[in-house]
Amino acid sequence: MFVKKITISLFSIIFTVSCALITIGSFFIAPLWAKKDDPHFVLLDGKWNISTGQMAALFLFSVVAILFYLGCCRIFARLSDKGLKIMAAFLFAIILSIETAILILFHGVQPPKVDGGHIYLEALYLLKHGTLLGNEYYLQLYPNNVPITIARYLLYRYAAFGNPDWFLIADKLAAALFLNIGIFFLWLLAVKTSGRKTGNLLLVFTITWLPLFLYIPYFYTESLAIAFPSMAVYFWYCHSRTGRPAYLFLLGAVLAIGCQLRENMVLFLPALLIYMVYTLRLKQTVLRAALMMLVFLPVTFGAEAYYHHLGYRENTSIKAPVTHWLALGLSNEGRYNVADTRLSERLPTQQAKKQADLALIKQRIETRGPSGLLKLWAVKAFRTFSQGDQAYAKYNQRMDHYNAAYRYVYGDQNQVLLFIIQVFHIATLFLLAVSGLTFFRKIRFDVQLLMQICLFGSYLFFIFIWEAEPRYSLLFTPLMIFCAARGLEKMHQFLEAKKWLPAQKRWKLQTAGNWLLVLSLIVLLAVCAKSNEKTFTGTTEKYEDYIVNQQAARGKPVALVDRHHTVTQTFIADKAFDRVAFMPARFHGKAAYRVSLWHNSAGRQKMVFERKFTNHKRRTNGYEAFLLKKALPGENRHYSLRIEQLHGPAHARLFLQANGQGGHFEQMDLYEGGQLYQNGKPMAKTDLTFTVSKQITAPFINRYLYRWLFGCAFFMLLLYGFAVLPGGVSRKAAKKIREFADA
Structure with missing residues (x-):
């Protein structure tokens, strides 16, 4: 029994430290408004x-x-x-x-x-x-x-x-x-x-x-x-x-x-x-x-x-053998990548696949070395559990x-x-770490310990062994929540003990200290809200209100534009739009091209927009984007996006990214509201990589949403302040609040 107590205490230390490190890592997420x-x-x-x-x-x-x-x-x-x-x-x-x-x-x-x-x-x-x-x-x-x-x-x-x-x-x-x-x-x-x-x-x-x-x-x-x-x-x-x-x-x-x-x-x-x-x-x-x-x-x-x-x-x-996921776990960021999958697909037998994976694992361990492995494990821990x-x-x-x-x-x-x-x-992660401390006061072999062992096992598995993604932490999230609730209760019991305060003035000192904390945090929130309001509610950024957002690009760039080939992509607009964009794969030679929009109605087509461009046009996130002079109406109208070459040498051509045939997997029609045509011929389950949207210029955060965010924080602090009052005082305060509300 003594050995069990020692090992459980050691496990509690390791579990608490692990949760604390993951909690610290949660502060290091990239800037959300970057x-x-x-x-x-x-x-x-x-x-x-x-x-x-x-x-x-x-x-x-x-x-x-x-x-x-x-x-x-x-x-x-x-x-x-x-x-x-x-x-x-x-x-x-x-x-x-x-x-x-x-x-x-x-x-x-x-x-x-x-x-x-x-x-x-x-x-x-x-x-x-x-x-x-x-x-x-x-x-x-x-x-x-x-x-x-x-x-x-x-x-x-x-x-x-x-x-x-x-x-x-x-x-x-x-x-x-x-x-x-x-x-x-x-x-x-x-x-x-x-x-x-x-x-x-x-x-x-x-x-x-x-x-x-x-x-x-x-x-x-x-x-x-x-x-x-x-x-x-x-x-x-x-x-x-x-x-x-x-x-x-x-x-x-x-x-x-x-x-x-x-x-x-x-x-x-x-x-x-x-x-x-x-x-x-x-x-x-x-x-x-x-x-x-x-x-x-x-x-x-x-x-x-x-x-x-x-x-x-x-x-x-x-x-794919088990070794495939072990190799993925040692790849860049420890996540899925196409190159490793293609390596496994090319080999005909399980033995050959395993040998290739094991050689890759050995190579990556030797290349990274101890410092590189520590860095990789830290990245996997943060990506999987701190996000x-x-x-x-x-x-x-x-x-x-x-x-x-x-x-x-x-x-x-x-x-x-x-x-x-x-x-x-x-x-929640902080309170999960607190739950690990409860075994230092009294060792109890209950379901909380079972959950903590399971959670720690998942930490070890995804950080050190397996391929890792943020979604993989979802399965055992309920266990994290249960342990965090237990940790909160133990923290509450510890704070309620108040053994470090004089018995005669315990309630007064405790309440005064809590309200001093509440008021200090309210002041900090007010300063934070005031000092950042102009930055977040006054600085504008361009956003896209999408009608079509087909950004997948699978298979070979099947859409070809040259002097003999044109590309047309149909779509349905359920609301007004003023921006269209498509993604070139590559240009060959120098030529002039035209993008145009056509409204299709009752079997007739009418051009509603056109613009010339070349391979020197500046791209936006890899897209050739065109802002219309005025917004075109939606109301489920049918449009065609046409791309054609105006003039250029015989060898000049433009390849466009599209989602179509390619690879061994089944072909999926990712945009069912339209169709890609090459020289007027429809291409089954294939669509251009393109977007149709209305460009919105808006602040980082809406002013009302910004104030609502801080208002919720103020409310949570006041709820805590109300809760820390002694029972009789809090009831009197609640009565006064009700009387004020009724008045």
Whole structure:
């Protein structure tokens, strides 16, 4: 037992330090309002891509967020059991309201060109043909995506009744449902282990962790797997309390299905085994593991048999081996890259692929050396766990209609939302670190320790071993939230002890100190708001209100413009626009070209815009962009964008980027509102890489939004100030506030 206590204490130190380092890294995000297309974390490109002003603002608002959480904790502590139940219902109503708003505002989000888009096409193919045979290259290369493809197929077949109009709606409803299942089981666990107050705190943390909700429009593995970590911990807790084998069987089923949907769920298994070794005798550990395997293995093998029944056959000449992801983990930024994938694809056997990957791994380790590896691991840690938004906007770029809400949530004007997300992310990570300190006072082998072991395992796995992306931290986010809520409660208990103050003046001194802190922060917020208002609300920037945003470029540059070839791209404008842009791949020779817009109506065409250009024209982010003299009307009118050569030598030509055929993956029509034509001949499922938009000149932050942001911070501080008043004083203050409001 002594050895266990020592090792647990050592683990607590390591876990706390790890969380603290990740928390510190969260301040080093790139400037949100920087004029960069792809802002990076510090050290990623060898430059200090940071803003000290932004870091200071993040620190200030994070302190406010922590005090807000403490204020909620104090308020919940004063509520009766009935009051806590009402508060829980209110908080669940807020969660459902957020989800409803997202489902309504962003119901038109389309599958992207990566990951979720591939399995969307595979599910449609399976629905149409009843088999995966003949269209499975992507699934052969990445067999881990077979289960989510099958799940999506079943969803379309039975939940959407095979109606294509309901497919994407079913995706989003399923994602919201499974998120709610995960939240409910986590709340139920919090209530049973720590009481209703902790359950309500967990719901507050959930509400402020916005990426959980902002990922709803994107359907992929995490969409369904997000429910399973909470369920797994809950069923283990129920078994540990009751000893009933039924909960172990349920746990085995949950782990089996979760591992099928998202392979990273397997990280929970070693965490559970380590936890059982600490809490149970060896014989009991083996027995419980065997009981779980009685369900885990049949469910796993049954799923494999069902995939085989639907036509999936593993092709080892295509399948990427495990070493492929290890090599990706050592690549630049430790992320996916095309070069490594092409290397694996070119080799015919698994042995050859593994040898090439191992040689690449060895080369990268030797090239980087110890300092280079430390830098890479730091970058992976910051990208995966310090980035609060978890890259939610990256996967939700396609819309059938780009509304104003899209611009402020997923589009180019989402900096305010990213800032808010990062603030609450930092506050939660800090409290997660605090949760690790609780074992120093009293070692308890409870579910919090199980969650911390699992979280630490995910840190090790993605930082040191596997390919890493910000989205990969999403799966175990519910466990982070639970531990952070526990950490907040322990912090509240520690502050309430007040052992360092004289007993006679304890309440007065404590209240005075808290209000001094509140007033100091209010002054700092006021100074911050006043000194930065002109910069953020007065400095203007150009933004695009998109009608078409087809920025994908796949395959060879199939669109050719020369003296014998013209290119035409049709599109539908649902609102007015004054800017068009397309992306040249390369110019050959010097020639003059013309871009023109034509309005198509009743079989007739009318030119409404034209402009000449050459290869010397200055580009905007790689695009040839043209601003119209006046905005053209939308109202679902049909237009054609035509590009042709006016004059030049015979060898002069222009190649344009397009999204079309190329590579082994299925071809995806990313813009269904138009068609690319070469010399009047339509090119199937191919579109120009182009954008149509209305250019907006607006400040970094709207003045009202800026004041609302600081107003919310003031409100959170006042809530904390109200909560720290002694019970009788706070009731009197509340009564005076009500009387003032009634008057």
